[in-house]
Amino acid sequence: MKPADIAVIGGGIAGAASCVALAQRGVRPVWVAAPPAKDRARIGETLSPAANTILVDLGLADLITRPIHRPANTSFSAWGSGQLRERNAIVHLEGPGTVLDRAGFEADLFATALKTSPRHIETTVQHARLENDKWHLGFANGEEGVFRFVLDCTGRASSLAATQGTRKRADQLVAAHCFLQQTDLDVAPTPATLIETVEDGWWYAALLPSGDMVISYFSDPDLLPAGVSRDHGVWAGLVAQTRHISRWIDSAGFSLGDHLPILASAGTTWMTPASGPNWAAVGDAAAAFDPLSSHGMTTALWMARQASEAIFQAHKGSGDALIAYNAAVQKGVREFLTQRQKIYRQETRFVDTPFWLRRQKDDRPNCKIDNLP
Template sequence: MTRQRAPIAIIGGGISGAAACLRLAALDIDVLWITPLVNGTDKPGEHLAAAARPLLAQLGIEDLLDRHYHRAANTLFSAWGSDPLVERNAIVHLEGPATVLDRMAFERDLTERVLSRGVHQVEAMLTVAERCDDLWHLQLGKTTAQASFLLDATGRNASIARHYARRYRADRLAALYTFLERAPDADVEPTQATLIESTSTGWWYAALRANKSLALNFYTDPALIPRQATRDTAVLQTLLQETRYISRWIADVGFSLDSPPRIARADTTWIAPAAGAGWAAIGDAAAAFDPLSSHGMTTALWTAITAADAAAAALSGQTTPLARYADRVAAGVQDFLHSRSSIYSQETRFADQPFWQQRRIPDPA
């Protein structure tokens, strides 16, 4: 059995874990990055807000957005609270336009950049994480590891942080998601746009990716998802009929629904406090927001950078940055919950429907 040791261990892959690695590498702090085996399948989450660009620049990786498989998100249309489509132009963002990512390619490139900085990655399942005498003892299959500080980047499950802080959940939102390809004989060129459209049972998101496939997500409560939705394409086709604009876009361009959608969590959850003695939660482990916010990846980057700085300070005995980080995460959660209620209250056409009634209930403090 081999043993490894580093000042800081980061548990979990994804954007937050990789970003924390990059930040700590820039600070010349050795990191042990423990990640699960990658399954190599597409997942939802293409929209990178313009506010993420300064954070990517801070990490020295803004150039990753220049890859040909991403595109600028210059145009967003929404049918929310009213029947007509409303266009919002990206020119209002001082940072520039948002970006529609090939999410899987972006995370792959991010991992490659991390490894190029000399970060040691271990692909293994963490089975035990115990803290004793100010030292974390980690069991990774046949390997053991030790670290003075631990960053939890394990997503909404918050596998480590949940044992040291309280978990909260504001809703049970779920996403049915899939990626549509154009039919071989399609002759209509799709518009480079993103559409958001609300219906009686939830809301839809559709975005054209750089490769001209369409990312399609339907957000609703689990209780409202029809049986067989992830087994029968006809179920999603039926749900799509309630949309006015997205269904027309799919039909006019010739996108085909060839396989049933998959399902993913999209609920608003958070940990409080988001940090403690020898640990901090980052990314979705710290706070995961309703995708309507479009700031999931921005939050992942900000928490990773800020918590990495706080962890570095903690190694030298400075605990104030860690407490400040936890306070800022808590404040951000409350700001989001207020904004969330405001946005959902703008949709009054379906006020008598269960999905929308649930979102008029005051958010938990």
């Protein structure tokens, strides 16, 4: 197989893992990806236990054994009740999940993938055109490339897949997240994760392996207080309304300082279809989930493995594998939506408020999934 046969676009977990998975099949793609920004903390650090076996399959198990990460043994949740309950990782058959140094994990994965890809183009794709069954990609550096197959790993932008299908959306969830530093170093905080529901959404806090803490508030854009990402008083007022999160911040020796939260889209959206005869979307480009499940990174790794095999089969002449890949993605989305609804329905204290009302009702007909087998 010639190198220009396949292009992988995107330098996140999906793109890097796809390069690794293709290399396992003796395929060396052209990788169009900007390297991960070194100076930027990455949001989303809980790697679910289900990732463990996929990482082994991809030959990447060593990536999470570095001491920059820690096992995700302990989590507490006040969901459906004001009482904080402990959930222990021992219940997972795959073993505990991992709280990642996300930037470190992505940098290590990127470096591993680079070794497998002889042609790495440090740029972005500006436009994609399908002509005579070939992809014509125009890069931001002015170059162009022609490819038989493309894996779109461009995250929620789904830069190439969006030209071939429709991006569907189940909700408008948005995250306001902020990293906190410990100010009282006499306290040794418990390495844990904490979830708490409130009237207009839910909170997540985790002690990171670095010793910093991340706190995230998930709500809908129309329910976020005005100025939350600009006015420290508004942000501090929001945190103060929590019962457990605010208490943990204080008792673990952290303070809000003058940091303001950063807003990020966190809703459940997916591409339909997620693949065609000569392309496949991988990771968030195919389906991005409400982070409640902490499955985004694991799904990106799983899709990288599946899509790489499907593209490999398609190159050998079997188009069925790409059809099956799309069906598997759509089935995964449908199962996720069912699961998501079950979890939101467990919180019955706030059923009269818009955030919970929107998620308690059966909205699945509004997010009809096409192309199911």
